[in-house]
Amino acid sequence: MTLDAAERALLLALADDEHMVGARHTNWIGLGPFLEEDLAFCSIAQDELGHAIGLYEILLSDLPDSVELDKYAMLRDAADYRSCWLAEVDCSEWSDSLVRHWLYDRAEALRWGALTGCPDERVAALAIRALREEAFHLDHAERFMGRVAGADATGKIAASINRLMPLARGLWDVPAEGDPIASGFTSRPITELAAEWETLIAADLERWGADSTLPGSTVSTDQVHRTIRSEGFDAFHADLQRVILLDTSAIW
């Protein structure tokens, strides 16, 4: 089955999101708030990178020419990535990473959920596998956030939500190629998923006894169909490329 432009755009956005967020999560290896959390968060990072690989494989197998996965994942020009800013941005504070993890995995469950009945069997199988892992990610995010978001004595969680929520809405920026709902590739339109996501986020905060008023934005967070990279992307991208550029012909 050959993917059309809108279908490719949707899968690429999901793949690049998984890649970027997985890579960002790995920055906590050895630095997590405590050993057990370090390991759990690192497992989540590995899962996300695994999903990215699965999606890249589908995208590449659909191309007429053979392209190596690592090179496609790492060595594209910045303008050719379709990740959203939430997945890309530096979250060096644990509270930022935790809030991103929660916002992102709430969205992922919905995005993968809309692909489990995909007519492309490769995509449907990957979605079913990914959702099994996402159940753990969401469970982890909810349990951790549920224990810190309500109390939040230092205000760090609220500050992270204020910082990241406006960026996070870029998750739902419909690709320029359109939403592949018409062809039945996905079961629900992106705009519908976005609305449900906002409702779920607010309901989580309310359940945890935190302020459930979701912040708007005073700065431009228009990600122009995911074609514009976030601040700090180039340094992050260079960091990701550091090993592969040592020898691009090496076989791992």
Added chain:
Amino acid sequence: MKTYEVFLKKAGRDEFRHAGSLDAPDPEMALMYARETHARRAEGAEMWLVERGNVLVADPDALAVNDDKPHRHNDGTLVAARRKERREGDDS
């Protein structure tokens, strides 16, 4: 944080074995973390967690009194020796 002892059992007839311990704020998170700290490579098909405070610990001195009771060790050598003696007795 509380400390939990983790026990794992592989599929089949193997018994539960102590796999290690971990720290977690409560039982729910302990179960979640235990899977990632001790079973992330499918080391077990079943898992028990016991909060360390709930483990009954015996006094080592109470155990030490049994250090010197070789007659309680039955490795079969005495019986084997007697059987051999009997057999050789029958041959002659």
